[in-house]
């Protein structure tokens with residue numbers, strides 16, 4: 001079950017952390033994976049790791065917020081891997097330049113970045129692959145989001161959460177518009193992931209762990225396994241959903 005053999009997948013922002021885990025698992029399930037990142041060294045390293053496991057991958061270096069660059073790089077990677085994208089995982093959502101500031105501390109020129117990345121970045125990737133999915137009568141879109149989209153937090157993530165809320169709405173409507181073409185579109189709203197261990201202070205980590213019933217941070221390989229399910233034939237009946245994948249946290 002959940003084989004992705006013969007499928008081609010595009011994972012955005014897959015050069016490290018969550019996206020790298022998702023790309024690795026999709027490839028283990030049989031998909032040939034286009035490993036996108038802004039940074040060539042990251043994309044190449046993850047793609048090489050997948051190939052070293054005996055699976056198929058190609059790095060694709062582009063900025064998802066640039067529509068023309070996205071379309072052109074996706075077409076080149078499809079040629080390299082020998083077919084069109086069947087599975088899209090929109091994972092890119094955290095910019096290198098991300099700053100955690102509350103709305104009252106931001107200047108207007110700082111509003112747009114996280115919104116562009118999380119909304120336009122995701123829509124650009126959808127636009128690059130959705131017409132082919134429609135014409136072939138099969139497609140899978142998985143959007144990575146965050147619990148912050150559906151809560152309110154005083155931790156300086158309002159613009160990021162605005163982007164996540166917006167793209168969650170888009171995905172629900174996309175699912176409604178494209179279900180008739182054999183395309184599913186779902187959102188995976190992640191909780192706090194392992195890579196935060198390197199960012200949080202000891203006190204923040206302790207507080208985070210106390211809020212998560214399973215008592216640990218999320219693992220990219222587990223996120224990847226869930227994406228593999230959503231990308232499979234067997235998940236054809238599931239669309240338009242936002243699923244919290246957060247160790248049971250009620251605070252999101």
Ligand SMILES: NC(=O)c1ccc[n+]([C@@H]2O[C@H](COP(=O)([O-])OP(=O)(O)OC[C@H]3O[C@@H](n4cnc5c(N)ncnc54)[C@H](O)[C@@H]3O)[C@@H](O)[C@H]2O)c1
Nearest residue numbers: 013015017018037038063064091093094146190191192193
């Ligand atoms: N880490 C967490 O705790 C957490 C929690 C909830 C949701 N998420 C979501 O998971 C996803 C991945 O997060 P992460 O923690 O792995 O991020 P990360 O910062 O570790 O990695 C993101 C990757 O995306 C790439 N990237 C950034 N902007 C890009 C662009 N414009 N075009 C192409 N690539 C770009 C970066 O170069 C980087 O390699 C994001 O959508 C994030 O919102 C993460």
